[in-house]
Amino acid sequence: LLIEGLTAAADLFFTPLTVMYLLIGVVIGLIFGFVPGLSGITVLIVLLPFVLPLQPVHAIALILGAHAVIVTGDTITAILFNIPGTAQSVATCFDGFPLAQQGRASEAIAAGLTASMIGGIFGAVFLMLTIPIFRPLVLALGSAEYFMMILIGITMIAMLGGESFLKGLISGGLGLLCSFIGFDVVTGSFRYTLGSNYLYSGLNFVPVMIGIFAIAQMLSLSLEGGSIAKEGDFLKGYSGILKGIAATLKNLKVCLRGSVLGVIVGIIPGIGGTVANILAYGVQVGSSIDRSLYGKGEIKGVIAPESANNAKEGGALITTLAFGIPGSAGMAVLMTVLILKGIVPGPNMITENLDITISFVLVLIFANILAALMAIMITPALEKITIIPIDRLVPLVLVVCALGAFSINERLADVILAFIFGLVGFLMKKYQYSPAAFIIGFLLGARLERALHVSLRAWGPLFIFQRPISALLFFAMLIMLFWPFLRAIWQRHIIHSNKGEDKK
């Protein structure tokens, strides 16, 4: 099955045009990763209008190529300037910057890039090898199970993705509610359209995403302003590159442990690359005999987190492709691209579209290799980007976002929609509501409703309890929802009983 899929995927992937789109994606991803503050999701959103006219495999090469290597690009700024391009490379700063201060910047960068490459390839291979394992599981799931899995996915994203569980759940609920606007294909009725023709077809995915992520991010940046790095910290020479590569290969165990952690974090919806990066660093420090070296310029402190944040993409793609549940905002954008291209993530990806699924693996592998090689080459040319005050980029990206929203259907109303959701996204970020939970709820709303109606028709109102897996998932969700409360009650009970024993 795998070999068959691999052959078909290779036929799709190894064409000059696909490789060209992959190259463009990798260069754009590296540049956006390189500019701190722009955030990885912005690049995907800016690319969205351009992938729509492309063939599915070209669209995947462009957008996944960019998405997969953003965390490679931000390694360089994390090490050189102590400023991660995205939050996913925070832990890389802890030892990367001290190494740069010791004059070992090129060694640290080479080690970080090699670890990123190994982590990315590890994640991709893991994704490919798990397809035969997930295939029977995915095929055994029916609409009732999908209904519960979507609910669990949103709950997990709310629970793990933001600062507040409550606000995360509210954001997911609001996203679901927004997805119900428009014509309901199941019942043939219009909902929440307020008599507006524009709302009859529902809220368009692309302007909503452009608004809630890219425009909101630009609005935040316009307020923060300031330059990113100070001059004088740039990379000096390439002397340490071979030393850095050798250091990673010597510490392959560290790299693989980081990769495994990254993949596990990636599979769980909602946790994200920041946690993968910090967790891998924490585990590396915890497992070391001499912890005092960390934070002062230990090369293993660069290798572990860098391998984790690239490996997590392979894990995140499993839940996105096999179950149709995106675990992060980036995966939600990727899923939108697939849906707009007529490919519905879920069991079909492992049965009918296996070639497309395996082409994801090839894109991940080659994007990571290309990114590592190119990052070394373009670093001296690009590093001066980081001294440009970030607020200078705001009007450019805002105009491109407005054009992107307009170009989908050539309607000014889409620009208004993108701006409204831009303001909503800005306020959500400001008041700690979760834009990621919102967008995932918005994306999954229609599927949730379809699964509910099919299940109601097939098994009646108690459909959740008619199927063992859905019942199990239901109880798992209840435990997830009430676990914090139960734990708090249990902790109070223990404290009280300890006090009682002390009095005796």
Next chain:
Amino acid sequence: MKAKPPNWFSVVLLAITLLFTVGALGFTARARVIPLAVAAPTLFLLSIQVIREVYPNILSKFIKTGTENKISHQTHDILSRYRETNPSEKKKDPGIDIIIVTMHLVTIFLLMLLGGIIPGGMIYIALYYRFIARGGWAVSTSAAIIVGVICYALFGILLEAEIWAGIFSL
């Protein structure tokens, strides 16, 4: 127990969710199943959120110690500590922030509406660089023209978008 004013954004979200809930009651029996099933718990959770903001001590034993998860808190702590040592954010009044960002969006939209999509965008870029980034007219205009040409190539030629659309196309 001391009461505090709730966060206005939570109140707005509560009102919107209430509208969604009431609106769902008007749909046919089958069409309202899922909107109601989602709107009702969201409304309940938002009510708890608003109550928490008004009376911060209520439920604090459960929610503050229990609901906020450990992983995201630890990550948040590390990020906060990192930001404290690398200050780059300018602190401003939140009310003014919202007015500023709204002004940006209204300005760019009005320019696009009146001048056409790409020309309006170019005017916005020139004005932004001139008055916000405080650049000279020559630099601001040059930047706007360069971006306009790139946008025309990408959107006008590649995607065949109607770049003059605006008030004239309404």
